Amino acid sequence: MKEVRVRFAPSPTGPLHIGGVRTALYNYLFARKHHGKFLLRIEDTDQTRFVPGAENYIIESLQWSGIQFDEGVHIGGPYAPYRQSDRKEMYHQYAMQLINNETAYYAFDTPEELEALRKDFESRKETFQYGPQTRMGLRNSLTLSENDVKTLLEAGEHYVIRVRIPDHETIVVQDLIRGLVSVDSHLLDDKVLYKSDGMPTYHLANVVDDYLMKISHVIRGEEWLPSAPLHVLLYRYFGWEADMPEFAHLPLLLKPDGNGKLSKRDGDRLGFPVFPLRWTDPKSGEVSSGYRESGYLPEAFINMLALLGWNPGTEQEILSMDELIELFSIDRVGKSGSKFDPEKAKWFNHHYLSALPDEKIAGLLGKILIDKGIDATPVLILSVCPLIKERANLIPDLWEQSWFFFTPPVSYDEKVVQKFWKPETPALLNRISDLLKKQDDFSTDALDIAIKSFIHDNELGMGLVMNTLRLVLVGGSFGPGVAAIISVLGKKEAQSRIEKAIAYLGN
Ligand code: GLU
Numbered sequence: 001m002k003e004v005r006v007r008f009a010p011s012p013t014g015p016l017h018i019g020g021v022r023t024a025l026y027n028y029l030f031a032r033k034h035h036g037k038f039l040l041r042i043e044d045t046d047q048t049r050f051v052p053g054a055e056n057y058i059i060e061s062l063q064w065s066g067i068q069f070d071e072g073v074h075i076g077g078p079y080a081p082y083r084q085s086d087r088k089e090m091y092h093q094y095a096m097q098l099i100n101n102e103t104a105y106y107a108f109d110t111p112e113e114l115e116a117l118r119k120d121f122e123s124r125k126e127t128f129q130y131g132p133q134t135r136m137g138l139r140n141s142l143t144l145s146e147n148d149v150k151t152l153l154e155a156g157e158h159y160v161i162r163v164r165i166p167d168h169e170t171i172v173v174q175d176l177i178r179g180l181v182s183v184d185s186h187l188l189d190d191k192v193l194y195k196s197d198g199m200p201t202y203h204l205a206n207v208v209d210d211y212l213m214k215i216s217h218v219i220r221g222e223e224w225l226p227s228a229p230l231h232v233l234l235y236r237y238f239g240w241e242a243d244m245p246e247f248a249h250l251p252l253l254l255k256p257d258g259n260g261k262l263s264k265r266d267g268d269r270l271g272f273p274v275f276p277l278r279w280t281d282p283k284s285g286e287v288s289s290g291y292r293e294s295g296y297l298p299e300a301f302i303n304m305l306a307l308l309g310w311n312p313g314t315e316q317e318i319l320s321m322d323e324l325i326e327l328f329s330i331d332r333v334g335k336s337g338s339k340f341d342p343e344k345a346k347w348f349n350h351h352y353l354s355a356l357p358d359e360k361i362a363g364l365l366g367k368i369l370i371d372k373g374i375d376a377t378p379v380l381i382l383s384v385c386p387l388i389k390e391r392a393n394l395i396p397d398l399w400e401q402s403w404f405f406f407t408p409p410v411s412y413d414e415k416v417v418q419k420f421w422k423p424e425t426p427a428l429l430n431r432i433s434d435l436l437k438k439q440d441d442f443s444t445d446a447l448d449i450a451i452k453s454f455i456h457d458n459e460l461g462m463g464l465v466m467n468t469l470r471l472v473l474v475g476g477s478f479g480p481g482v483a484a485i486i487s488v489l490g491k492k493e494a495q496s497r498i499e500k501a502i503a504y505l506g507n
Contacts, residue, residue: 004036005216008062008069009206011043012054015279015288016061017264018340019221019253022305026250027219028067029306029328039213040072042083045205052282055083061276066298066321079213084205091200094208094238095161095193099141103237104193106159107140108152129189132167161194163203163230163237171229176217176248176330183229191230203227207234210245218245219330225249248330251309252337262340264288272342276301291345295395297356300349308338318351346393353392358385365398369406372399376406383488387480401479405488408497409475416477417505420468426502428465429472433498436491448483472501 008024010016031038040062042055059074071077081087098104107130114130121128128134135142140162141149153159165188173181193204200208210218218231228247235244253262256270267274268289277290291301303319311334312319312327319327353361362382369376388401432454439450455465469482473494479485486494 001034002216003214004031004034005039005214006031006036006219007039007041007210007213007215009041009043009209009220010058011046011049011202012051012058013046013049014051014054014264014281015275015277016054016058017262018274018276018291018305019262020058021061021065021067021276022253022308023219023221023250024062024067025065025302025305026310026328026333029324030217030219030330031070032325033328036216037070038068039077039079040069040074040082041209041213042073043202043206044083044085045199045202047085047199057277057279064292064298065276065302067302084200084209087205087209088198088200090212091194091205091208092198095200095204098163098193098237099161101237102164104161104163105135105141106149106153107135107138107162107190107192108144108157108159109139110158113139130162131165131189132186135162135164135190157196159196160192162190163193163234165190165230165233171232173225173228173232173247175225175228176246177251177333177335178225178249181225181228185229185233188230203230203234207231207238211235211238211240211243214243215245217248219248219250222249222252248333251334253308254337254339256340256342258337258339261337270342272345295397296345296349297352297395300345300352303352304345304348308340309334318348350393353395354389356389358382358389361385361389361398364395365402368396368399374406380405380488387484387488391480404474404479405485408493408500409473411475412471412501412505413476416467416471420464420471421505425468426506428460429468429498429502432465432469433495436486436494439491442487442491444481444484444487447486448481451483473497 006027008027010020010024028038030036040059042058044050044055055073062069069075071079071082073082076082095104099106109130114128117134118128130138137143142164144152166185169185170182171185171188173183175181191203192201194200209215228249232244235241254260255262255266262274264274273289273291273294275288275290276292278293279288279290280286281288292298299320302321302324303317306319306324306328307317310328310332313332356364359382362378362385365385365388366376366378366381369381384402384405388398391401392398432451435450435454439447441447451465451469452462454460455462466482467477470477470479470485473479473482473485473489489497
């Protein structure tokens with residue numbers, strides 16, 4: 001295989017959707033697996049769709065995800081510049097090469113003329129295509145005299161350069177995922193390659209840059225498959241067939257119900273993020289949620305995305321980036337779309353979160369506490385971590401599962417009170433408070449034995465005592481084991497909570 005060089009080539013038209021991250025990921029895995037290079041190229045030739053902030057968002061998203069580049073718009077490299085608007089001057093000569101070998105031509109039709117034609121075709125229930133069937137009746141360098149063309153160009157008339165699609169020919173795209181894809185050229189149109197404002201279109205810039213940047217494999221979303229025959233044709237027209245990259249078009253990411261492509265709009269509508277990071281639309285101010293801000297770990301996010309469209313050939317689901325690199329192959333990318341499963345995303349996150357060492361969990365929880373303005377000692381934070389990490393799916397759950405260690409309950413769950421608070425409860429709690437007072441060993445095990453012996457010796461109900469204690473300590477019927485809670489809270493705090501509950505709930 002020639003040197004593997006792959007690229008991720010997003011257009012900065014908005015936030016990067018998770019499908020885009022998956023495309024970048026598969027390129028990255030492929031590059032690393034084959035000891036090749038991976039580059040980030042920004043395709044911003046369509047200035048009408050440019051969105052400020054989108055390029056930075058793309059870079060930050062990929063950095064957060066742990067997808068690394070060897071060359072790119074943000075780090076430079078031997079084929080710089082990597083932003084197409086900065087390469088603008090380069091494309092003209094390539095457009096001219098095609099004009100000169102007559103595989104492209106100038107077209108002078110105005111937008112109004114083309115619109116009128118479109119309407120006219122529509123009224124006859126046909127679709128207008130600028131192509132083999134129509135071009136000889138239109139205003140272009142194939143129908144005008146050489147002199148007329150020269151005069152129009154010298155007069156600064158607006159023009160576009162269009163590719164000349166062959167009349168009837170089967171164009172074959174060899175795709176690494178789909179096999180041979182053949183298209184009859186009469187289904188294609190003479191796409192615009194270049195405009196008189198000096199800007200190339202996506203097709204020209206994409207092919208020229210892939211060639212100049214020595215791209216070996218084009219791995220991209222299925223939505224680009226219809227463009228592939230034109231790209232194959234352009235390689236031929238330029239005489240670059242020997243250097244044409246191999247193509248791999250990735251299957252779509254589907255909505256959770258499998259009904260259609262997962263779209264940018266689906267996320268917050270269905271209650272899960274479709275973007276890696278939170279995005280605020282610069283025009284409307286509309287905010288879309290992101291995986292990072294929702295409390296996902298990048299490792300879980302990447303593991304989940306890797307398996308949406310690819311499988312390792314075994315039942316193994318938990319795979320680190322290094323394992324993914326080791327195992328990745330295009331052969332195992334499926335042909336059909338993969339349903340996105342938001343519950344599975346949480347499952348992955350739960351796995352990675354609960355596998356973190358307590359010190360890391362303490363760091364995450366510590367940040368939440370700082371945001372909430374809660375002062376807690378590192379020792380307290382660390383002692384809480386082993387009790388909660390199995391109970392959290394997302395980072396914010398660490399707080400949901402532990403707030404009562406840092407701040408006493410301000411109310412008591414009505415239903416639990418109804419069930420367990422009896423006239424004799426205050427007396428019982430006072431006896432337990434005395435027991436705690438006398439207890440020296442405040443380890444969970446020692447407390448557990450002490451409380452259970454007390455229950456046993458006094459012939460009390462286990463459920464009644466434990467649930468009542470839990471109620472006064474946390475305000476409801478949740479949280480880890482009662483002895484563990486008391487152990488972490490300590491003698492003074494546990495007694496104070498007992499006192500408070502008696503004062504609040506009374507007799
Ligand atoms: N600029 C295109 C995009 O936004 C790139 C497609 C390709 O990879 O060729 O996805």
